[in-house]
Amino acid sequence: MSQPLNLASLGSLPAPIARPKYAREELSPGILHVGVGNFHRAHQAIYLDDLFNAGRDLDWALLGAGVRSGDEAMRRALAPQDWLTTVIELEPGANKARVSGSMADFVPVGEDARAIVEALDNPALRIVSLTVTEGGYCIDPATGTFNPEHPEIRYDAAHLDAPKGVFGALVAALRRRRERGVTPFTVMSCDNIPHNGRVTLDAVAGLADLVDPALASYIRDNVAFPNSMVDRITPATTDRERAILSERFGIQDNWPVFCEPFRQWVLEDNFPGGRPALEEVGVTFTSEVAAFELMKLRILNGGHAAIAYPAALLGIHFVHDAMADPLVRAFLDKLEIGEIIPHVPPVPGVDLKEYYKLIANRFANPDVGDTIPRLAQDGSNRQPKFILPSTRDRLKAGEDVTGLALESALWCRYCAATDDAGVPIALNDPIAARLTPAALAAKSDPAAFLSLRDIFGDIADAPAFRASFETALRSLWRAGTRNTLQRYLNGETL
Known part of the structure; x- marks a missing residue:
């Protein structure tokens, strides 16, 4: 017999389930987080839960926030359970559940x-953190x-008096703080x-430029924007x-989180208004965040893209089945x-090939149930963030891009919206049309793609990439994904 999750039921949960050691009334918000999705609740919220369980920094609790319809759906789901979340770590053969109360x-x-x-x-809100997805930053992909x-x-x-987007909200809030003489908050992307x-x-400053150049200058001179690298596979x-x-x-x-056991957070220590002692619970503070970040984006996120499209075209649904x-x-x-x-440039203390082995093992975890x-x-x-930068680097060096061009061709074939069996x-995708x-x-x-x-x-103008892409795409349509992959792996002409 299962029971609904809420503060009143915490004491009667089955014994093996970890739960907060702190009382909710002991917490006070110090971080406003925009984008309360699965990843945030399996990552930042868990690091803070660990910290609070150690009796530290209870004035750094989370205040959830959002600007999308999905954020309202999450709020409706979490409200009846007093903002508690069950997080299940999917170690094969040894799944563990815990209840997080850091929000x-x-x-x-x-x-x-x-x-x-x-x-x-x-x-008291000294940090605003963000998980608004890669597409949420209003970046020109080209x-x-x-x-x-x-x-x-x-x-x-x-x-700006009634903004709808997250960056409009931040600019408006910073303008009000500046007018009132209140110390600006730090903005931390995750x-x-x-x-x-x-x-x-x-x-943030670019939007402010459109409103008030003086405000934009104030933001550039006074607001901290630390770089970070975050990692945890969360279906x-x-x-x-x-x-x-x-x-x-x-x-x-109503909305539990299932995730792999592994997690990592690397942060630049740039928090003028203070921060929780996250180093006490495993967060790495370093001035070399960019090296960790590029490693993860190219090897892990690029690896996800590399298996996603051939697997989808072959009708494979789960990531662990793709790895098999x-x-x-x-x-x-x-x-x-x-x-x-x-x-991928050297990363302090990391063997890149061993890191890749770790990544491949994480992808293959059958308990995670991550989907293609x-x-x-x-x-x-x-693609412009995880795959094409590697392509650009190799083109600049005059090196072969056959595999990367094939990956882009697989994405193109996937965008035709049927798999190899015609399903x-x-x-x-926001630009699916x-x-x-x-x-x-x-x-x-x-060339149309x-x-x-x-x-x-x-x-698209690089002859080596263009030729390899065209050859790979024609092979995918003519011979299919499985035959094309086999010929590539054999070193044959596609």
Whole structure:
């Protein structure tokens, strides 16, 4: 018999389930977090839960916030359970459940972000952290820089008294703090973006430039934007996970989080307004975040992309099943060792090939139940960040890009929205309406897909890449994914 999760039920949960050692009334918010999704609750919230369980820094609790409809859905799910979350760590044969209580409250989510702006009047909120996805930073994919013409940015610049986006909310809140003489908060991105602190600064200050150049200068001079690298594989929650939690652990949680045991957080120590003692619970503070960040983005996130599209075209649903497929696994190995890792700069204290072995083992964990559709989504934002930078580096060095071009061709073939058996693929991408027609046109003219300049940029003009991409795409349509992978692995002409 399972029981609903809430503060009143904590004491009666089954004994093996870890739960907060601190009382909720002991907490006070010090961090406002925008984007309360599965990853945040399996990562930042768990580090803080560990810290609070050690009796440390109880004035750094989380205040949830959001600006999207999904954020309101999360708020509705968590409210009846007093903002508690069950986190299940999926070690094969030894799954463990814990209840996290590091979130003290959740700002109401409305049609605009004024509730966030008002909440940030509280000087006790000294950090704003973000998990708003790679696509949430209003970046031009072709240039990798902030796009001041993005519709969300233009709207908020014209309506800063009632902004709808996260960056409009931050600019409005910083303007109010400046007017009131209140110390500005630190803005900490926890998204998978190269130099995420700098990217966040560009977005916040770039929007402020459109409103008040003096405010923009104040932000650049006074607000800290530390860089970070975050890592934990966290699948989406479905009724499958809810049923497992109920049946195995006796808990009814509206939105539990299932995740791998591994987690990592590397942070630049740039918090003028103070920060929790996260180094006490395993967070690495270093001035060399960029090295860790690039390693993870290229090897892990690039690896996810490398298996996502061939697996999807072969009709494989789970990531661990993709890793068990000899061709998909061999493609990943060859691409990582041969083309990606050679252009990852050294990382202090890390053997890159051993790091890749760790990554491959994590991908293969069958208990995680991560899905290929999750890895394959949002390719228009992920390709320019996780795959194409490796391609660009190799082109600059005059090196072969056959494998990377094949990966891009696999993405193009996937965007045609059917797998090799003709089964429809539901393309989950903000520009799906552009991608599918371009991918279908590329069946007869591969250049049609490369004409998406906002994604490929000048890489589309590189003769070596263009030729390899066209050859690979024609092979995928003519011979299919499995035969194309086999020929690539054999070193044959596609």
